[in-house]
Amino acid sequence: xxxxxxxxxxxxxxxxxxxxxxxxxxxxxxxxxxxxxxxxxxxxxxxxxxxxxxxxxxxxxxxxxxxxxxxxxxxxxxxxxxxxxxxxxxxxxxxxxxxxxxxxxxxxxxxxx
Amino acid sequence: xxxxxxxxxxxxxxxxxxxxxxxxxxxxxxxxxxxxxxxxxxxxxxxxxxxxxxxxxxxxxxxxxxxxxxxxxxxxxxxxxxxxxxxxxxxxxxxxxxxxxxxxxxxxxxxx
Numbered sequence: 476x477x478x479x480x481x482x483x484x485x486x487x488x489x490x491x492x493x494x495x496x497x498x499x500x501x502x503x504x505x506x507x508x509x510x511x512x513x514x515x516x517x518x519x520x521x522x523x524x525x526x527x528x529x530x531x532x533x534x535x536x537x538x539x540x541x542x543x544x545x546x547x548x549x550x551x552x553x554x555x556x557x558x559x560x561x562x563x564x565x566x567x568x569x570x571x572x573x574x575x576x577x578x579x580x581x582x583x584x585x586x587x588x
Numbered sequence: 589x590x591x592x593x594x595x596x597x598x599x600x601x602x603x604x605x606x607x608x609x610x611x612x613x614x615x616x617x618x619x620x621x622x623x624x625x626x627x628x629x630x631x632x633x634x635x636x637x638x639x640x641x642x643x644x645x646x647x648x649x650x651x652x653x654x655x656x657x658x659x660x661x662x663x664x665x666x667x668x669x670x671x672x673x674x675x676x677x678x679x680x681x682x683x684x685x686x687x688x689x690x691x692x693x694x695x696x697x698x699x700x
Contacts, residue, residue: 507686507687509687509688509689513629516693516694517693517694518592518678518680518691518692518693518694519631519678519689519691520691521688521689521690524686524688526686562629564631568687575633575636575644576633576687576689577633578630578631578632580628580629580630581629581630581631
């Protein structure tokens with residue numbers, strides 16, 4: 476069935492380093508992907524999205540890369556800050572899933588000052 | 589102004605009780621959702637409503653009954669609560685064609 480997974484459940488970095496969070500997905504029909512950030516006690520917050528007709532999209536300090544050949548998605552955070560510490564989820568949507576987002580396992584990012 | 593608000597924030601109750609969680613969105617979105625997040629942070633969709641009509645029901649026990657009185661509200665009623673229902677329940681809404689979801693802050697349900 477559909478699944479979206481992450482290679483690493485935890486990631487620990489020093490403040491100022493760049494972070495890379497990876498995600499593997501199995502549904503080749505997925506056409507839309509989103510990265511969410513969830514801080515403790517809060518709901519997931521949108522970070523950045525990408526459509527399947529793109530392979531890279533940049534935001535403020537964040538970049539999402541999509542490799543459809545190997546069904547891989549990554550989130551790069553530049554100059555990671557302590558405020559970036561959170562759980563990060565990738566999510567995917569298929570073309571006929573009525574807006575349903577399927578979420579990956581989540582990666583805990585910890586940024587040390 | 590909170591875009592997607594749900595109440596209560598915390599809910600502690602005994603097994604066998606019936607409880608409700610309420611959700612409201614002021615974004616003008618047509619579609620609303622309930623997601624369940626387990627202790628391992630895994631987020632799984634439960635229900636989705638579009639303009640008050642149920643469009644997604646992901647094999648959720650009959651004890652869970654969503655109700656949408658209008659497109660700005662989606663409530664979740666749970667009968668005969670069980671220990672395994674303990675989780676964080678998130679309401680969300682979407683309105684664009686891209687499928688981006690806007691989440692509420694969650695309701696932490698603890699069944700004792």
